[in-house]
Amino acid sequence: MTPDSTEEQVLAAVRERRERVNAAIDEDLPLKEPERLWEASRYLLKAGGKRLRPTVSLLAAEAVADVPPLSVDYRTFPALDGGEVDVMAGALSLEVIQSFTLIHDDIMDDDALRRGVPAVHKAYDVDTAILAGDTLYSTAFEIMADTGAAPENGLEAMRMLAETCTRICEGQALDVEFEGRTEVLPEEYLEMVESKTAVLYGDAAATPAVLLGADDAVVDALYSYGINSGSAFQIQDDVLDLTVPSEQLGKQRGSDLVENKETLITLHARQQGVDVDGLVDADSAEELTDAEVEAAVETLNEAGSIEYAREKARSLVDQSKADLGVLPDNEARSLLEAIAEYLISRGY
Template sequence: MDISHFSERINQTLSTLTYGENPTELYAPIRYMMELGGKRVRPLLTVLGAYLFQDNVDKVLLPAIGVEVFHNFTLMHDDIMDGAPLRRGKQTVHEKWNTSTAILSGDVMLVKAYELFLGIEPDKLPQALKLFSNCAAQVCEGQQLDMNFEQRQDVQIEEYLLMIKLKTAVLLGFALELGALLNDASPADAQHLKEFGINMGIAFQLRDDLLDVYGDQAKFGKRVGGDIVSDKKTYLLLTALERASATQKLALEKWQGVNGSDEVDGKVQAIKELYDELDIQNLTQNQINHYFQKGLHHLNEVNALNSKKELLRLMAIQLIERDS
């Protein structure tokens, strides 16, 4: 059994899903959002987490899709808050329709996510919903911190790592924990899987930060240097500010707020050169490796067949070595 087998089952299940018909303006944006694609990482983690403990993953498929619907709900609302024009190379929902429609359609997606959990066995349903609700609240906390950071000039590296843990990583951890719970893992094994997912999620986001500066434009799928242009407080920028000499810090700060169309290329190049002087690429890669190894430690502690755990290890490698 390989990862593609489980990906195919997830896609088959997704293709059978219905969201509603009328009013069309409410449900068409949901179908549009769900059909934009993506890596389907989170439902795949749920199914692989379940597969560790039992070969049969049928009962996990719909809750796994619930995790994916929730993830896409957060993206739809994040796009509104960020004023993003594109998602996966296509118009965002609020651009294609309007902001009010995107808010309301997103709300329905959250409701649908909960609905997809209702087939969980009655003895496991309360715990699954409690874990999901807690995770969903943490994702919102992370998004709020991210927005708060836009207005602050004193963000610390540890604060940033906490923000990406909440905004991105906890959902990966929950996805694995849910699969473990539904296929009767022990509490200890479920916790180790959750920690594996959280650490991989942090590494995943740090890789995204790195690709934004050092990625191949043709493969990355969006403008390289976008975080620099928008003055986003990433791990790279915060580490550079922490390590910079007084002169280098002044140079970094000079570019903050510069976003004119005729200036952004120079801004990206100048800050990238400062990052190179400060060895930021290697420092970030070291941090990615730290979280990757920390995550693998938790995966190794899970009481399951090594051949099954290998699927998750391979998936983790793909996530943190990706170039897009």
């Protein structure tokens, strides 16, 4: 499979599901009273987004049930024991949780923009943003409670969702803690990335298997697929920040270095004795020149740090594809493999 055809396949799979996910948002999170609260809660969800996590979740349902992609209505999906399950609700629930974490994270990081529009605490205010996030939080659980799955499967999906949210909070706390520490081991960084970012992919992939009543081995494999590919996605983000031209990135190349953000790359470089804090002199992304970034990248390349991160991402993607081995060999499974590949082959 060439990189190009992988990307086309993935973008088509995402595009084909995006409208259905967007329709589900309006169905399951309608605008209601008190209107300002629900407007603020829906604001970021309505602002767009690739819908990559719901796509992973919906494809996992099709892979587990062994049905051709898009051949069955996601709202009345055949459970393995013969009942019907709303796997769209499961997928949407995770997207709603993702939206809540972005709203609260943007307050904590005081980020002004998100998805090309003002962050919720800028478009409204901090109090409204806190409350909008809190509203989405419970709404995600309400949506997940209403999938029509067998009660033991529905309860297990709820338990997993709660555990996922707690781990995301722990990951965010670790991220903050690391900013104040002089030394962080690469393994600690990977643990943080797994909690903060990858568990949501893990839960997105595993939830349909739980709801449909699949074996534990299938549930565990899909969870592992999500954890591994989600971690690779985050590491690739760190690589792209240094290696992709600013025009293509949509922000200044190398901006992580100015912000003193520790990544797998800088942590590896520190272990190799590189003076990471002295890599660039600029104090802001605006002051940063391409020549300065180029020199920093050369130093990091000489230390083998960028290659180290690339290899780590590569091996996580290989692992995530191996995880899928327990599933029937079908088109949806191939698309999940393609998504894992896309997460590290994407240019930006």
